[in-house]
Amino acid sequence: MRIAAVLALLATLLLPQSGFAVTPDEILKDPVLEQRARVLSQELRCMVCQNQSIDDSDAPLAKDLRMLVRERLVKGDSDKQVLDYLVSRYGAFVLLKPPLEISTLLLWGLPPLALLAGIVTLLAMARRRKAVVLDTPALSSDEQRRMRKLAE
């Protein structure tokens, strides 16, 4: 499907290159820090690519950002500090999971609201239908007698 993206972008210069993101020289000695760097890298966008994380992209900018993330981690930053630092430098655009703000209220709110609205509507409809069934007048005694006759 990423290929379809290539199809879409044939006319542009932003062809996502197939290839190799994290290179051996970038990897940190400390496996715990390296693991954290990889997880963080998946949350960060390569800003010159099409919707690719810096973990997936082999663009030079993505490599710079990966190095930057590792540098900050080695200096002892927490995960949140690294992300905050990158946001202060590049804006919220760098985060693949946008923070909840006024401008992203609908993004985060619409799906749960829709689910809730769907549930409420369904419940209301079920109640209304029940009422319709209950409102149906019971058979009169005459009708009941006729029905018993038919059933016999």
Next chain:
Amino acid sequence: MMPELGHYALVLALALGIVQAVAPLLGALQRDTALMRLGTSTAVMQFVFVGASFAALTVCYVTSDFSVVNVFENSHSAMPLIYKFTSVWGNHEGSMLLWVLILAMFGASVAAFGGNLPATLKANVLAVQSWIACTFYLFILLTSNPFLRVAQPPFEGRDLNPILQDIGLAVHPPLLYLGYVGFSISFSFAIAALIEGRIDAAWARWVRPWTLAAWMFLTVGIAMGSYWAYYELGWGGYWFWDPVENASLMPWIAGTALLHSAVVMEKRNALKIWTVLLAILAFSLSLIGTFLVRSGVLTSVHTFASDPSRGVFILMILIFFIGGGLALFAWRAPLLKQGGLFSPVSREGALVFNNLFLTTACLTVFVGTLYPLALEAVTGEKISVGAPFFNLTFGPLFIPLLLAMPFGPLLAWKRGDILGVAQRLMAAFAIGLVAIAVSFALMGVSSVLAPFGIGLAFYVMAGSLVDLVERSGLFRMPFATVRARTAGLPRSVWGTAVAHFGMAVTLLGIVCATTWGEERIVALKQGQSVSLSGYELSFDGMTQRTGPNFRELAAKFTARSGGVAIGVMEPSKRSFSARNSSTSEAALLTRGFSQLYLSLGDVNEDGSVAVRLYHKPLVLLIWLGSLVMALGGALSLSDRRLRVGAPKPAKKSVSKPSTLQPAE
């Protein structure tokens, strides 16, 4: 000559399309049989002419006629023959031609096999189908003509994008389009029903086979695209939540919801309005997908603004069909009568539950995909919405869906007994719990979510089979009886079970490959080796090779398991001189359903080469599960009541009114 013929054939198809867009509609209005029948022949002839146009472009490609701009830009005389064929749709103009070819094919199929449809419904369906076709013929002719010529033909073409020079291009786009465009039939049926203001259970039965077929193609198309990206792009990912991927996922989810709600409509004459709306939405999402991919809006809102001719044209098509369809729906839907009543706990209720969560999932993808575009257009603020967002919001919606999945087919229509069904699912629950316990025992408590994912997958797999086991009398009756009963089961029962089973198989693949996949990134010199997940790979050396239109540097690795050689892996880097670009070809070694995945990075000055090695446990189940899902669709499609031209048992055809005949 050939390009001109192709161009002319397309113009003729448009002319036929205009006739078909008007005549059958008037015929249906005035009950004029001759006018209504006109639609049948024009639909078939449209297919013939679009086919001729497509064939003409194919000839231009195969003969490397570089006087045609499109061929010059996307082909090369040294390319293998298969890629000369596939590059016909490996570009914007050609892929739009494939789009209308498939649209015309579906239209002709309704014309040819729709003999059982009431004359007015068939006429209206064909007319609506032709409106869609005409707008896209115009789009191609006015903004994306693939037959344009240059006065001074160049000697050599610019070659096809190397990433697309793969068998995947032969398989993925046609299947995807068969799915995308197939939903146009459901759309046309919905619009036709709204025009007539009459809709009943028979309508659902006529629409169902077309929806099922489109859904199957889309399922396989998405799966094949995913596998193609997995092996071609070199980092082993299979789903990126890319807007273009989402564009195909949204119609799939809406189509899945449509399949389920159409069942309720067919069996119980309920959910009519909702089903019609879903039919409109499924194709609208296909159109939106086409717009996203084709208009350039994804690259950035600004590229779209700088060359808007194509984008604006598709946007107009979108507004016309989606806006028009929904407006017609708002106007006419109140005419449709409410159908059968049901209690919330019932088969209908379960299918409504399915629809609620699928629709929400679809909306989540929709909002996530379009929100950044909308926000940038309105406020200029740029945000990114990527995989972490979708994993967090989309994933959880599937948990209730999967938990409920085995319940649905076991619940009775109208009023079900949920405790009774839970009792019948005891074995499935037990299997799920055992799977959780075993996963914890084997893998420890390091990841808590994964064992539950595996438990869920096993529960759904077992639960999907309960209906089959009970109905066939397996474990309870003598073998001969079981065999007879198995053969007698309706195919749609098999279809449901198999499709649900496939979904669980895919889930199992995703959970295992994500949780227990391992990765090593190292630089190796000749003679050195790397080990991962119990496998050892030794680097035997590099070789230079020459392909038809590329040179490649291949590295040879021997893979060993427990000291025994199990295979040779040869990842390579190819460079294509025509475009001055390169691709990385990963090497895959399949062990059961798991794979070793090796891709090549840069060669360093000291002679070492960077490699990326993955072990992906059970990864093949992801795509296998999708194929099983599609197989379920095929089984359901072959059900007697839907089968094209199936002979009907005499007693049934007498006892049923003619409106309930299967679709042809």
